[in-house]
Amino acid sequence: MxxxxxxxxxxxxxxxxxxxxxxxxxxxxxxxxxxxxxxxxxxxxxxxxxxxxxxxxxxxxxxxxxxxxxxxxxxxxxxxxxxxxxxxxxxxxxxxxxxxxxxxxxxxxxxxxxxxxxxxxxxxxxxxxxxxxxxxxxxxxxxxxxxxxxxxxxxxxxxxxxxxxxxxxxxxxxxxxxxxxxxxxxxxxxxxxxxxxxxxxxxxxxxxxxxxxxxxxxxxxxxxxxxxxxxxxxxxxLPLPGTAEAEVEIVTRRVDQIGRSLDLPPAPGGIEEIRRVVTVFRELRDGLTGDGRTKVKSPSGTLSTAEAISVVTGGLALSAHFGDGVLRAGDVAAGVLGAVVRDPATDRVVWQEYLETVVREREGWQDFYRACREVSA
The missing domain is CATH 3.40.50.300 (P-loop containing nucleotide triphosphate hydrolases)
Structure with a gap:
C-alpha cells in the first residue's frame, strides 16, 4: 500500500x-x-x-x-x-x-x-x-x-x-x-x-x-x-456450548482475536470476569444455577455466547481506555445488564431477583454484585 x-x-x-x-x-x-x-x-x-x-x-x-x-x-x-x-x-x-x-x-x-x-x-x-x-x-x-x-x-x-x-x-x-x-x-x-x-x-x-x-x-x-x-x-x-468451560474457552479465544484486531491490550486476570459473565448467562438461560440447587427465572433474550463475547469485548475496551487495563467486574456489569434487560417491564424484575437471590449470596462475587447494583440503580 x-x-x-x-x-x-x-x-x-x-x-x-x-x-x-x-x-x-x-x-x-x-x-x-x-x-x-x-x-x-x-x-x-x-x-x-x-x-x-x-x-x-x-x-x-x-x-x-x-x-x-x-x-x-x-x-x-x-x-x-x-x-x-x-x-x-x-x-x-x-x-x-x-x-x-x-x-x-x-x-x-x-x-x-x-x-x-x-x-x-x-x-x-x-x-x-x-x-x-x-x-x-x-x-x-x-x-x-x-x-x-x-x-x-x-x-x-x-x-x-x-x-x-x-x-x-x-x-x-x-x-x-x-x-x-x-x-x-x-x-x-x-x-x-x-x-x-x-x-x-x-x-x-x-x-x-x-x-x-x-x-x-x-x-x-x-x-x-x-x-x-x-x-x-x-x-x-449447532447447539449452544455443552459445558461452561467450553463456553469460557470460546469467549476467551474470540475476545483475544477481536482485541488484537482493535489494538486492545491483553487484560490481565480477565479469565475470572469471563467466567462470571458466562456463568450468569448460562444460569439465566437454563433457568437453574450451576449447582442445580436454585431455580431462576429466564429473561426474554437469548443470552448467547456471541452476546457474552460482545459484553467482555466492551469491558476490555472500558478497562483499556478508562481504567487501569485490568478487566474488572465494573467493566462488564453494564454490558451484562444491557444483555439481560431487553424488556424493561419484565426482564428488570428477573434480573433484580437473580442479583439478590443468587449473585449476592455467592462467595467471592461481592465486587460483581456491587458493580451490578450500581449500574442497575
Missing amino acids: SVNESSGERLPGERLSGAEKLRPHAEQAFAGELAALAAQDDRPRPARWKLSPWAVATYLLGGTLPDGTVITPKYVGSRRLVEVAVSTLATDRALLLLGVPGTAKTWVSEHLAAAVSGDSTLLVQGTAGTPEEAIRYGWNYARLLAEGPTRDALVPSPVMRAMRDGGTVRVEELTRIPADVQDSLITILSEKTLPIPELGQEVQAVRGFNLIATANDRDRGVNDLSSALRRRFNTVV
Missing part, C-alpha cells in the same frame, strides 16, 4: 493491507493456516476444493500438522457435527446450519466456504426485503435500456457466480427471506440450473458448486421453509 507522503493520506482507489482491515475475511485472516494445510494435504479433494474434507475439518476444529504447524480451532464443539457438515458439501445436497442466535452459524459458514473454495465473500444476506434478484440475477438498467436484454446487461447474483465458477455461496438468515423468494432456490438446488428466460439461456452449475444457508430457529413462524425447499438441504443443528 502506498500513501501520499506529503500528507500521509491514502490516495483514492488504494487498497488497505490485510493488517489494517478491521475484520478480514476468513481466507485472509487465516491465510497462513490454509496454505500450510494445502501444502501437507495429500488426501483426495472433491472437484475445485482447495482442501480435502479431512483438512477442512482440521481447519475448523484445530490440530497440529506433521511439520509442527498449529491450526487454531475456529469452532469448539462436536467433531461429528463438523464432519457431517463438511461431507454434506462434498455431495449434491446443500447445507443448512440451524440453531438459536449466537451458536456460531455465520462463523462456521464463513470458515467452511473459505476452506472449501478459498472465497467466503459470495454472500446473500437474508432480510424481509431481500429481492429475488439477490438470488437469481439483476440487470444493469442503463445497458438494458440501451441494448435490450443481453448477457452483458445481466448482473449475476452471488449464487449465479458460484454456479458458474464451481464455488460455495452462503445465504444468511434464510428464514428471514420472503417465502416466494426462498423458493427461487428450489430449481437451483434440485436441477443445478438457473434459467434466464429473458435470454432463452440458462446457467448450469459446474462441479464444486454448493450452498450453505443459516437459519435461526427463534424465527420459526416468520418465513418457514416450504417442505419442497427443506428437502433440498441436509440440516445440521
Whole structure:
C-alpha cells in the first residue's frame, strides 16, 4: 500500500493491507493456516476444493500438522457435527446450519466456504426485503435500456457466480427471506440450473458448486421453509456450548482475536470476569444455577455466547481506555445488564431477583454484585 507522503493520506482507489482491515475475511485472516494445510494435504479433494474434507475439518476444529504447524480451532464443539457438515458439501445436497442466535452459524459458514473454495465473500444476506434478484440475477438498467436484454446487461447474483465458477455461496438468515423468494432456490438446488428466460439461456452449475444457508430457529413462524425447499438441504443443528468451560474457552479465544484486531491490550486476570459473565448467562438461560440447587427465572433474550463475547469485548475496551487495563467486574456489569434487560417491564424484575437471590449470596462475587447494583440503580 502506498500513501501520499506529503500528507500521509491514502490516495483514492488504494487498497488497505490485510493488517489494517478491521475484520478480514476468513481466507485472509487465516491465510497462513490454509496454505500450510494445502501444502501437507495429500488426501483426495472433491472437484475445485482447495482442501480435502479431512483438512477442512482440521481447519475448523484445530490440530497440529506433521511439520509442527498449529491450526487454531475456529469452532469448539462436536467433531461429528463438523464432519457431517463438511461431507454434506462434498455431495449434491446443500447445507443448512440451524440453531438459536449466537451458536456460531455465520462463523462456521464463513470458515467452511473459505476452506472449501478459498472465497467466503459470495454472500446473500437474508432480510424481509431481500429481492429475488439477490438470488437469481439483476440487470444493469442503463445497458438494458440501451441494448435490450443481453448477457452483458445481466448482473449475476452471488449464487449465479458460484454456479458458474464451481464455488460455495452462503445465504444468511434464510428464514428471514420472503417465502416466494426462498423458493427461487428450489430449481437451483434440485436441477443445478438457473434459467434466464429473458435470454432463452440458462446457467448450469459446474462441479464444486454448493450452498450453505443459516437459519435461526427463534424465527420459526416468520418465513418457514416450504417442505419442497427443506428437502433440498441436509440440516445440521449447532447447539449452544455443552459445558461452561467450553463456553469460557470460546469467549476467551474470540475476545483475544477481536482485541488484537482493535489494538486492545491483553487484560490481565480477565479469565475470572469471563467466567462470571458466562456463568450468569448460562444460569439465566437454563433457568437453574450451576449447582442445580436454585431455580431462576429466564429473561426474554437469548443470552448467547456471541452476546457474552460482545459484553467482555466492551469491558476490555472500558478497562483499556478508562481504567487501569485490568478487566474488572465494573467493566462488564453494564454490558451484562444491557444483555439481560431487553424488556424493561419484565426482564428488570428477573434480573433484580437473580442479583439478590443468587449473585449476592455467592462467595467471592461481592465486587460483581456491587458493580451490578450500581449500574442497575
